[in-house]
Amino acid sequence: MSEQLKPCPFCSSTITFIGDDKTEMRYYVYCAYCSASTGRRRTESDAIDSWNTRHDGWIPVTERLPELTRFYLVTYKDGKHPNAVMELRFNPSYGWASPDGEKLNVVAWQPMLEPYKESK
Numbered sequence: 001m002s003e004q005l006k007p008c009p010f011c012s013s014t015i016t017f018i019g020d021d022k023t024e025m026r027y028y029v030y031c032a033y034c035s036a037s038t039g040r041r042r043t044e045s046d047a048i049d050s051w052n053t054r055h056d057g058w059i060p061v062t063e064r065l066p067e068l069t070r071f072y073l074v075t076y077k078d079g080k081h082p083n084a085v086m087e088l089r090f091n092p093s094y095g096w097a098s099p100d101g102e103k104l105n106v107v108a109w110q111p112m113l114e115p116y117k118e119s120k
C-alpha cells in the first residue's frame, strides 16, 4: 500500500502509513518514525498527493523561474561541482548572473532566508 508514498521529507523514513479518521471521514499520511503528518484530507488520494508533493523548499528551474530581480539561493551543477549551493542574482531579462559573468547551470532555486531580527 505504501509503495506509492515517498519517504518522509523530514527524516527520510519509508515507514509511512495512510491513516483514516472514520468519525470525520478524513484521510492523512503519517510517518511512524518521526510522527510527521499531512493535514486531514477528504480522500485517500488527496492525502497521498499532499504527502508526495511536500518538498524541501527547492523549486526546479524546469518547473518555474523567479519573477523578481534579486538574490536567491541556488543549486547548480558543473564539471567540478555536481551539486553545489550558492547565492545568485536573478534578473528576468538576463537570467542567472554569476559575479564573474560565467554561465552557471542552475537546476533549482529558493528564496533567501529572512535576516535574523533581534527581539527587543
Ligand SMILES: [Zn+2]
Binding pocket: 008, 009, 010, 011, 012, 013, 031, 032, 033, 034, 035, 036
Ligand atoms: Zn519522518
